[in-house]
Amino acid sequence: MGVGEASATAADGDVIPRSTWVAMGAMALAVLAIANDFTAMNVVLPTIEGDLDSSLSAVQWVVNGYALVFGVLIVPGGRLADVYGRSRMLCIGAALFAAFSFLGGLAPNVGLLIAARVLMAVGGALMWPAILGLIYGLLPESKAGLAGGLVIGVAGIGNATGPLIAGALALASWRWIFFLNIPIALIALVVTWRTVPRDEATEREPIDYAGSALLSLSLGALLGALTVAPTQGWADPLVVGGLVAAVVLMVGFVLRERSTGEDGLVPPSVIRNGPFLAACLAALCMSATFFASLLYLPQLFQKIQGEGTMTAGVKLLPFVAVFALASFTETWLLGKIGLKAVVSLGAVCVVAGPVLFVLLLDDQAAYLRLVPGMVVLGVGVGLFFSAATTAGLTAVDPSRSSLAGGLLYMFQIGGGAVGLGLTTVLFLASADAGVRDAASDVGVELSDEEVRDLQGVLVGTESSAAVQAAHPEDARALTEVVRDAFVDGVRVAFTFDAVLALVGVGLVLTRVGGPLSRLGRDVDRGDAADPAHDRSGTDPPAGRHRTRRHRHAHRHVP
The missing domain is CATH 1.20.1250.20 (MFS general substrate transporter like domains)
Structure with a gap:
């Protein structure tokens, strides 16, 4: 029996055929991977920070870049699925998700890692609405409630198990968190292509590409400025330029939405x-x-x-x-x-x-x-x-x-x-001030660069080791200074939240x-x-x- 006949049987007799269960299982795996990636990376950020000799302000983008792009593109992703077909968009999204997961697992530095995560989010934003629509289309009307329950339930499991899965995989290497996505995305792609009928476009509404781009660039510029400000200072041309660009792009987005009316994002x-x-x-x-x-x-x-x-x-x-x-x-x-x-x-x-x-x-x-x-x-x-x-x-x-x-x-x-970006700015400002003041109390005067580098002592970065080597007699005291300042910074961060x-x-x-x-x-x-x-x-x-x-x-x- 063909896929189309199986779907008809399901609709007539409320019996869900085996091919439908297989398709839904493959798509549920994809949802699990997407949701897992929202929580999994947080557990391994300190490890990444140490391995790639980076800083908290930089590695937070591993989480923020993924979330920001996914959140902004979820609406255009849904419209693309309606215009060009959900199964087609799911396959394109799965291919992107798998390809850039592979590149993320190989990333030699934090910049390329962030870029891979951002492009993974593009794939995820294409997959998510397509999966929800496809599952609804596969189920008979009397069982349509299973669709939302399945997607939300699996997403909840992915969120909850993400830290555990990441922690286990990181025993070998944090890079395996990325590599695990590859077979899951490919299974979703192959099974969907083989078992789900090609759906026709359900609507031909215009897609607001310009509005999506303006909003993404505005928020990206804002977060970029917030990332650079703690190290370069708020008067730095890069920070000022980022903030100005964020405002200009946001104004452009508002004007764009007013001109496009109901066709806008x-x-x-x-x-x-x-x-x-x-x-x-x-x-x-x-x-x-x-x-x-x-x-x-x-x-x-x-x-x-x-x-x-x-x-x-x-x-x-x-x-x-x-x-x-x-x-x-x-x-x-x-x-x-x-x-x-x-x-x-x-x-x-x-x-x-x-x-x-x-x-x-x-x-x-x-x-x-x-x-x-x-x-x-x-x-x-x-x-x-x-x-x-x-x-x-x-x-x-x-x-x-x-x-x-x-x-x-x-x-x-x-x-x-955006909230996490602001929180991190306040955390870093508090932690840096705490390190500088406490180090001075124990008789160590640190430059701004040394203060920033010393923050990495808790994960063993090379730059923090260099600062400690410059003050060998105070190395232990400086570690305690950083620990105390870190905890105080977390208190400030949660107060803001x-x-x-x-x-x-x-x-x-x-x-x-x-x-x-x-x-x-x-x-x-x-x-x-x-x-x-x-x-x-x-x-x-x-x-x-x-x-x-x-x-x-x-x-x-x-």
């Missing part, structure tokens, strides 16, 4: 929807805490506690495992306490997590003192992003839900990338899922305020709530 009819915009901005504010936790907690485990990559991955489990569990229980909670309560609870926990880190973190970064913050933050991230996406999507017309889901994800991932998340809480309590007075009134409905409610401030008519399939189809996991 961000259509006015969607972004001018108040409750939807509030959900986007709240996600932007909350994402910095999520990204910073994935970066700085493994740094503490390895640089301060002296753990290896595998142990660091295991120690991150209270965060990522609780996050995955909370994501899966969000639907159940909607029926128990309502959407407004779930999204508010999640937002408050996202603030409480970094607050607990700041209050409980001691100079030795004792692990048990970090666990309460990880558990609370895991609950917050798992509940907030799922519920905020539901609230945002149910605030727009159902015909625009796919586009709205992509925009929400763009704000979430793009906001996390907590303040930013607090702004998000204000948006959530007042605008996301309706006003605060709505708390508890949407129990057993599981939807945010209906568009009619959100615009008028009155409750929607009975029966006008979204189905479970709608809620899960577009929920995204970072």
Whole structure:
């Protein structure tokens, strides 16, 4: 029986044929690899920092470059899949993902590694929306809910297991994290090409290439300036030029979107929807805490506690495992306490997590003192992003839900990338000042370059060894100085993230899922305020709530 006949049988008898299960399994593997790459690299960044003789400000781009490009291109990726065919875009994306994973595994320096990660993200942004659309197309209507559940469930598993897989692979070499992607992407490419019918274009809407490019370049210029500023100074021509370019490009993006109207990357009819915009901005504010936790907690485990990559991955489990569990229980909670309560609870926990880190973190970064913050933050991230996406999507017309889901994800991932960039600037400023002052107290005067180089002593970079060699009698004291300054810098970083998340809480309590007075009134409905409610401030008519399939189809996991 051919693939087309198998699909017809599934539609007629609600029986999913073996070929469909095989295709969905291959695509689920691809989702696992994409989601895994969001969390896996954080555990091995200290190792990469030492191996490639780099710095934290540079290696953060291994995470940020991937996230930023993926987040910005997810909407154009979905439109490309609609215009040119989902199976075609999945195969192109898988080929890019595999090819640049191979190059990333061979990268001899941090610059080429970052470039490979950025281009991997292009492939991932083509694959992700194509996979969701293909799985929906393969399933019969009665089982369509499996599509969203499969993608989100596998993505959650990928996020949760990423640090463990990376830690295990890094026992051999961190490069195997990249090489593992190659067979997975190729399996998705071959199986999809052989088992999934070629889909026709479903729409011919214009694709806003210029808008996507302007937004990507603007955020890239901003993050580039933030990366260079701690080492070169804010008055450096490269930093000033980057900031000016970011502003000019962002103005160009806004003007471009106004001129293109509904054909733009961000259509006015969607972004001018108040409750939807509030959900986007709240996600932007909350994402910095999520990204910073994935970066700085493994740094503490390895640089301060002296753990290896595998142990660091295991120690991150209270965060990522609780996050995955909370994501899966969000639907159940909607029926128990309502959407407004779930999204508010999640937002408050996202603030409480970094607050607990700041209050409980001691100079030795004792692990048990970090666990309460990880558990609370895991609950917050798992509940907030799922519920905020539901609230945002149910605030727009159902015909625009796919586009709205992509925009929400763009704000979430793009906001996390920019937020992490700002967090790292503050961390480095605090850590550098702490090293300089403490070194002076022990009688060692360090130049700005020596201060920056000495930060690498916790991972054993060649440049830090040279600084210690220049001060042999104070080498041990300088190591302790760096350790203390690092912990203080982490406290400053999480304080900033907590303040930013607090702004998000204000948006959530007042605008996301309706006003605060709505708390508890949407129990057993599981939807945010209906568009009619959100615009008028009155409750929607009975029966006008979204189905479970709608809620899960577009929920995204970072």
